[in-house]
Amino acid sequence: MIEYGIMNENTRKLLSKDESADQTAKTEGNYGLVLAKVYKEQKKKLGKILNDRCPYGPYNMKSRFEYIITLPNADKIMVAQTSEKVEGYTLKNIHLEYETLENEELAKRVNEGYEVGRFLSYEHTTLLKTTMWAKNATRFNERIDGPMESMRAVVLLFRKRTITDSEEYIFPGIEKVKVTIEGKPNAVYSQGLTPENFHDEARRLFETTSNTCSDNICVREFYENKFALVVDLRAVDDSHAVVSGKKLPGDNPGILLEIETVVMTEDILCNIFVLSDGLINISGKTL
Numbered sequence: 001m002i003e004y005g006i007m008n009e010n011t012r013k014l015l016s017k018d019e020s021a022d023q024t025a026k027t028e029g030n031y032g033l034v035l036a037k038v039y040k041e042q043k044k045k046l047g048k049i050l051n052d053r054c055p056y057g058p059y060n061m062k063s064r065f066e067y068i069i070t071l072p073n074a075d076k077i078m079v080a081q082t083s084e085k086v087e088g089y090t091l092k093n094i095h096l097e098y099e100t101l102e103n104e105e106l107a108k109r110v111n112e113g114y115e116v117g118r119f120l121s122y123e124h125t126t127l128l129k130t131t132m133w134a135k136n137a138t139r140f141n142e143r144i145d146g147p148m149e150s151m152r153a154v155v156l157l158f159r160k161r162t163i164t165d166s167e168e169y170i171f172p173g174i175e176k177v178k179v180t181i182e183g184k185p186n187a188v189y190s191q192g193l194t195p196e197n198f199h200d201e202a203r204r205l206f207e208t209t210s211n212t213c214s215d216n217i218c219v220r221e222f223y224e225n226k227f228a229l230v231v232d233l234r235a236v237d238d239s240h241a242v243v244s245g246k247k248l249p250g251d252n253p254g255i256l257l258e259i260e261t262v263v264m265t266e267d268i269l270c271n272i273f274v275l276s277d278g279l280i281n282i283s284g285k286t287l
Contacts (some may be wrong), residue, residue, distance in 0.1 A: 002035060003043050011035050015042075026117055040091070044069065057101070060114040062285045118282040121242040123152065124278040130271050132161070133172065135264040142272060145254040150245035150277035154255065156217050156229040157271045170225040172270075173262035174198070179231055180256040181246065199223070202230040204237055205275075231257070243277050 002131055013021035014036035022032075046067055073148075074088045101107045133140055158172045176194055181187035189197060199222050233246040248254060280287065 002038050007035060007039075008032060015040070016194070043097075047200075057107075057110045057114065060111045060285060061282065061287065063287050065287075079100070111257045114282055114285045117281070119282065120280040122278045126274045126276070128272045128274050130269055133158075133261075133264070133268050133270050135267050138261050138263060140257075140259045140270070142257040142259065142270070143254055144272070144274060146248070146272075147250035148246070148248040148276055150243045151233050151248060151255075152245040152275040152277060153233055154231040154257070155205075155273040155275060156257075157273070158227065158229075159271065161267050161269055167226075169226050169228070170268060171223060172264060173270055174229060174259055175262060176260045177229065177231070178258040180258070181214045181233075182248070182254075188233070193231070198227075198229060201232050202228055205230050205232050205234075205239070215257075230260075233269045243279070245277055 010022050011032035012018075014023075014032060071091075101110065128144060131140075131142065142156075144151075158170050159168065160170060174195065176192045178186055178192045179188040186192055193201070199219050202222065234241070235244045235246075238244070
């Protein structure tokens with residue numbers, strides 16, 4: 001967790017050369033000072049696509065993959081003081097690290113795999129839209145349109161209209177959710193989703209065997225601090241299964257979410273994400 005940038009505040013300040021950082025180790029001992037010297041660079045994994053099914057050998061292909069990493073604007077992830085202006089940030093010394101295969105026989109097998117054909121699977125996430133929920137309304141209809149070969153889930157995250165913390169989400173007081181798929185009402189839960197189902201749906205989609213309460217998946221953290229509405233559309237409850245999501249042809253009404261809430265005290269923003277299965281096919285060393 002440390003090398004991926006998850007550390008205490010003072011250590012992050014030391015890495016960022018923040019002048020307000022404690023350089024004397026009076027507040028948290030020398031732990032932060034040591035980490036700042038050891039982990040001078042932060043890492044970012046390129047994702048599941050690199051380690052799916054067999055070694056990933058991009059140099060065996062006639063055409064190269066291109067990875068585009070887009071970071072959010074500074075004002076989306078940094079919180080300034082009352083009169084302080086949020087400025088941009090600068091990234092330096094970016095480089096790619098990867099492991100190499102030195103065994104000639106194993107390298108030959110990998111090369112043959114790209115010649116005869118193979119595929120890489122990955123999870124594709126799309127921010128479909130952001131809508132505003134007015135405080136004087138208690139019913140909201142959200143529609144997810146468009147053809148999809150394998151839709152894994154629909155995830156809704158709720159925030160205040162004025163964002164002061166990039167990690168702050170709110171509980172909008174949802175009472176019931178009716179899910180209509182291809183014109184069939186209550187396609188997920190025969191009586192609709194109710195609050196006692198919300199945590200189970202999110203846990204089925206996101207939880208792994210290593211998850212504990214400290215990973216913010218436990219009931220208390222889920223409902224109190226980081227609430228999300230999840231509609232799981234997979235045929236099997238296995239995060240490693242590929243193409244197990246709902247298939248939606250292009251000539252159908254899509255998915256309709258009919259959401260009932262209690263009266264809210266303020267307007268909120270609803271971010272609607274669609275999670276789907278992606279597949280990259282390679283044959284003859286060509287994408």
